[in-house]
Amino acid sequence: MKVHFPIKRGLIFDKVVGHVYAVDGIDLQIKRGETYGLVGESGCGKSTFGRALLRLEEPTEGTAYFDGVDIASLKGEELRTKRKDMQMVFQDPLSSLDPRQTVEALLLEGMQAHGLTKDKATAGKRLRELLSAVGLPPAALKKYPHEFSGGQRQRIGIARALSVDPKLIVADEPVSALDVSVQAQVINLLEDLQEEFGLTYLVVAHDLAVVRHISDRIGVMYLGSLVEESDADSLYAEPLHPYTRALMSAVPVPDPTIEDTRERIILVGDLPSPANPPSGCRFHTRCPWRQESKCDTDRPELRVVQINGVSAGHRVACHYAEQIQSGELQPHDVQAVAVDPNLGESDAGGSMFQPESV
Known part of the structure; x- marks a missing residue:
């Protein structure tokens, strides 16, 4: 997969004078039920790659097969229907939630878009189950995002992703904006939800300790491409690429x-x-x-x-x-x-x- 952003210049007519090679040829496979950790320094293209998998960014080249279907080729209603199986947890829990909507409205929006709400009673029961799964009380349904702490807002983001019963969740820096104590709670929550609902994760992060704890396999990115990939234990025990060695040596x-x-x-x-x-x-x-x-x-x-x-x-x-x-x-x-x-x-x-x- 490749994602290149055009660089344009011109006073009257924009002219493409170059490209930013954010993702420049990544080939990987995520197995059902596993957690794949994608690490690298800021600006290497890991978040862009996660967004491109879900078609939040349009790939320049390449394919992304999900259950045998090429996501990169879907359009219109086919793509909208397929989005139900793929959801994202965004890095900033505050900016990713609409401040004008209550938690109830935030969770119902996706369910209504995919026809998962049959009646009010069924929807209410489903909402309470979602909040219970992420460790929030039912009273949170009537509150707005600004009334919660950072960790609670991230839990709401996770509940929103779970609301449409996805198979794959792309978690973009899910704990980087949280305190260390709250990070542990959210990481443990993600692991519990994976076991309960049989989820598959792509976790994008730069914290090597977090990635090692949660991941089954890890890929290391540098400047738009994958430089090393292995299971978590092997990568930390025997890093082979010089860049991976440098990353590991920086961990105190x-x-x-x-x-x-x-x-x-x-x-x-x-x-x-x-x-x-x-x-x-x-x-x-x-x-x-x-x-x-x-x-x-x-x-x-x-x-x-x-x-x-x-x-x-x-x-x-x-x-x-x-x-x-x-x-x-x-x-x-x-x-x-x-x-x-x-x-x-x-x-x-x-x-x-x-x-x-x-």
Whole structure:
């Protein structure tokens, strides 16, 4: 899938002078009933990709198959009907809710649009069930969004997504605007709802601890493309792409001894503009393992690697993933602190925030 936004200039007539390559070729599969975490730094295109899956942004190229139906090709009534199976939880719980509508009106709107309200009594029962599922009292139906806290508003957004009985929910930074204590409540709520209703999630986030706790598989994005994909445990235990390694090394460890001695990879240079991405590997301008032979000219494909200790199906878009993993290639132009060998591999490399801390 590709999503390119045109850059226009002109006083009288707009002329396209370039494009912003927000999503520049992503190929992934989300399995039924799983949680797929999509991570990356701000501006990498992960939110745009989530919106494009639901046709909130029009894809420039590519297909998106949902239950065998190409969502990218649907139009009119077919698309409107299919939206019932795909819903979104937006990043900002306040701006995503109409301030002029009560919670009751917000929840009823989608149900009425898809013909799910037979009569008033049935609708009222359904609304109370939705509020109970997200941990809100029935009295909340008569209130307006501004009368709730941030965590409660996010619960309302989740209830609105659940109101039409979807199969897939795209959660765009569902907890980034919330306090840490509230984040844990919302994350646990999402997990409980998935188990109860058999939901499939695409969780877009940049908090690596949150993604590890909630995800079955994780994809790492950089400048519009996927650079690594694996199950959560394998990705955190053995990150293969240089960008993923840098992300993992930036996560603080709640142990001063390990924190002072573990390897930290500090990337040099600024993030390139998505309107003018580098040739070859998108990451080569900041990569500590850059090799001029291929990195500058050939764009790597996302491929399955076979390395001892790495789970099957681990995909990475790097020409030299095997050589970097084995130590054959050494980093250059990077500030790093060597890992103390007395700490052991599990302590030095795997002591990220554990799920129990969320």
